[in-house]
Structure formats: structure tokens, C-alpha cells
Amino acid sequence: MRRDVFQAIADPTRRAIIALIALQAMTPNALAENFNTTRQAVSKHLRILTECELVKQEQQGREIYYSLEIEKMKEIDKWLEQYRKIWETRFSQLDNVLKTIKNKNHGK
Amino acid sequence: MRRDVFQAIADPTRRAIIALIALQAMTPNALAENFNTTRQAVSKHLRILTECELVKQEQQGREIYYSLEIEKMKEIDKWLEQYRKIWETRFSQLDNVLKTIKNKNHGK
């Protein structure tokens, strides 16, 4: 039961579910119509997403509407930040190289 | 063999490997010393990371140095972008609410 966000988004069906409920809250049945699986399979994915708090539910009569817990998505963003720093640094280094070349040409 | 970036970063050991080789290129043996597993297990992780192009190798004699392919990390960032838009919108909406409250108090 290693239920973290990274494991949750590893599955393509779950990423598709996330993409759908990011736009609007949806019921398991409505979600299942979009995929080539049974409602139960979707339900299982929703349970996993709920367990790692990527998704919240709201009961309305006998229907349960699932929607994205956008705050939790920031956790991935936070993890990515350290690497974003790297590629930004590399970019600025490249930028410096380009500037140097420019200056050399200028000096000619 | 569903080898995509999301599946690759799902495993905590692989995320740790990524974190290490982001700083400097390392050999499988050097990497394995940091974990509680065998070199072979690390090697398997490296193979998976290589297959999805998150990692590149450079042979030096009998040693193979692995380093992070930072460009591939941007793929995750790109995926996250659509959700970043959502939380930024929500934030600006909250911002508007706060401004409205402020104006109301001002008018008192």
C-alpha cells in the first residue's frame, strides 16, 4: 500500500481520469463511459486516487461526484522544482555562451 | 513494456537515483552503495530509466557513468502545465475575492 502521488499518476487510465475530472466533477459511471473498462475498474482507480488525496468526492443522492484535488498536484510540481532549477541554470549557461560568442564577433 | 516517464518516476528508488545523478554522473556500483539493494537491482532501474530516455550513459573503460537527461524531465513539467494553469486561475480568483472584500471595507 505504497500510495503516493507518483505511483498514482503512473497509470495512464488514472492520468486520463485526472484530466477529465480536472474540468468538472464526474460520477464513476460517467467516467467509465470514456474508457474501455468496466465501472468497477474505474472505481478502483478512484479509490487509489482518493487514498493519495488526489481526488475528493461529493455525494449527491445515490451519485458520487469525483473531482480533482488540485492542491495535491502541487506536490509533483514541488518535486520537479529542483530539476527545473537545473534546466534553467543550463539554459542561462547556454545564454552566457551565446553572449560570449556575440561579444567575440563584436570585437572582430 | 509500458515504459514512460511517469512509470519510471513511480518507484522511490528510481527517484532517488535521479536525484543523485542529477548532481553528477555515477556508476552503478557507486549508486548501489547509496541504497539498500544490490548493484544488479540498481542496474535494472537504470535500464528502465535509460529505456524511457531519462538517463544517458557514458562508457569510460569498464566503468559506465550514468547521468540525468534533464530534457526528458521537462516532459513531466509539460504534463503538469495544464494543471498549473488551473491552480493559478484559482489563485487569481481568490485574489479577486480578497480585493473585493478589501474594497467593501474601504467603502464603510
Place this chain on the structure above:
DNA sequence: ATTTTGCGAAACCAATTAGTTGCATATATT
């Protein structure tokens, strides 16, 4: 030349996973 070291690959194993089918339960509809 022989031994040691660094490595990937294959065979195997236990645990986990994504999926199915078959329930039970609660809310709507008739």
C-alpha cells in the same frame, strides 16, 4: 598470464497491480 573488478543479461521468485465477475446496499423510479 592470472586474478580481480565492473558491468549487463538471464532465470527465477514473491509481491503488487489492473482488471474481471459477482455480490450487497442505498437511493430513485414505477
Place this chain on the structure above:
DNA sequence: AATATATGCAACTAATTGGTTTCGCAAAAT
């Protein structure tokens, strides 16, 4: 009240996963 609908949950299955052990090969050290 009887039936239909929306859902979660449990049992089961096939495939995948992360790990180990064993092997073979090439480069380095002795």
C-alpha cells in the same frame, strides 16, 4: 411495494514489478 439504478467491496486471475542469484564478458590490476 417492487423494480431499476448507482455505487462500493470482496474474491479471483493474469500480468507486471522489484528484487535476488548466477552467469559470462571485457577491462584493469597483479
